[in-house]
Amino acid sequence: DAGVTQSPTHLIKTRGQHVTLRCSPISGHKSVSWYQQVLGQGPQFIFQYYEKEERGRGNFPDRFSARQFPNYSSELNVNALLLGDSALYLCASSSGTGVDEQYFGPGTRLTVT
Amino acid sequence: GDSVTQMEGPVTLSEEAFLTINCTYTATGYPSLFWYVQYPGEGLQLLLKATKADDKGSNKGFEATYRKETTSFHLEKGSVQVSDSAVYFCALSARDDKIIFGKGTRLHILP
Numbered sequence: 458d459a460g461v462t463q464s465p466t467h468l469i470k471t472r473g474q475h476v477t478l479r480c481s482p483i484s485g486h487k488s489v490s491w492y493q494q495v496l497g498q499g500p501q502f503i504f505q506y507y508e509k510e511e512r513g514r515g516n517f518p519d520r521f522s523a524r525q526f527p528n529y530s531s532e533l534n535v536n537a538l539l540l541g542d543s544a545l546y547l548c549a550s551s552s553g554t555g556v557d558e559q560y561f562g563p564g565t566r567l568t569v570t
Numbered sequence: 571g572d573s574v575t576q577m578e579g580p581v582t583l584s585e586e587a588f589l590t591i592n593c594t595y596t597a598t599g600y601p602s603l604f605w606y607v608q609y610p611g612e613g614l615q616l617l618l619k620a621t622k623a624d625d626k627g628s629n630k631g632f633e634a635t636y637r638k639e640t641t642s643f644h645l646e647k648g649s650v651q652v653s654d655s656a657v658y659f660c661a662l663s664a665r666d667d668k669i670i671f672g673k674g675t676r677l678h679i680l681p
Contacts, residue, residue: 461613491670499574499659499671500614513668547613549669559669561606561614 459484461562469568470538478533478565488512488533490559491523491546494545498560506531535567543569560564572597576660576672583650584671584680591645593612593634593660601662603627603636603643608657646671652679673674 460480470476480487485565488507492500505513506525525531535542545566549559577592595603605617605627623638624643632647643660660672 474580492669497660497673499667499673502668502670505668515668549614559616 460527461548463546463548463562465565467566467568468564469570471538471570472538474501474531474538475536476533476538476567477548477552478535478548478567480531480533480548480550480562482529482531482548485529486550486552486560487529488551488553489525490527490549490551491531491533492519492547494547495508500547503533536570540569543567571660572601572664572670574625574660574662574670574672576658577597578673579674579676580678581675585652587653587679589632589647589650589654589677591658591660591677593643593645593672595641595660595662597641597662598663600638601664603634604647604661605632605634605643606659606671608659608674609621610656611643614638614659622624622681650679652681654674655679 464479491503491506494500502515504523509525520536525532545564547564548562551559572598575594580629586662598618604619606614607617608614620627620636626635634643634645657676661669673677
């Protein structure tokens, strides 16, 4: 079975631009969570979605938004990009809302110049 | 708020050495505890977990015991290999179902 997939793998954006990152969870998983991992740090929680509803939000500005589609895939959107948004963005899926069995994708490396 | 503190790296060991990476936590209630590993160029992989006090998680020769009295979850391995070189993250599940990670410990194993 395929694991969590994310696209694109890498991308480079300019300050002020907008970016959309995509995630496909493991088949049968209904929950998707997003994390930001700045170089040299641990991942920081951004959002959790379950059955297309937002279930949790981390301490990130409103420039960050997300949604989940009927097929349980998800998009993370970031507006008005800042240099500090440069990071590895990780998506994790699980069958329910609990975190005990979260499976992570390989991530999308975003560089803002 | 909930938090995880783990020893700073990098940690450099010779192959077959004994490994300990310290991790302590602060949390309200009784969180689940995890160790994740991130190999170069790859995403996070769950290495092991423990869901209640005195539970021992184990996988691939690694072990960690949930110690409520010392709020610790130290990672150990009796004999490390070059292939264990990676970044290790201690983490806990907060009450609102998000994972809180430590800053990570980079491990280098020399042949």
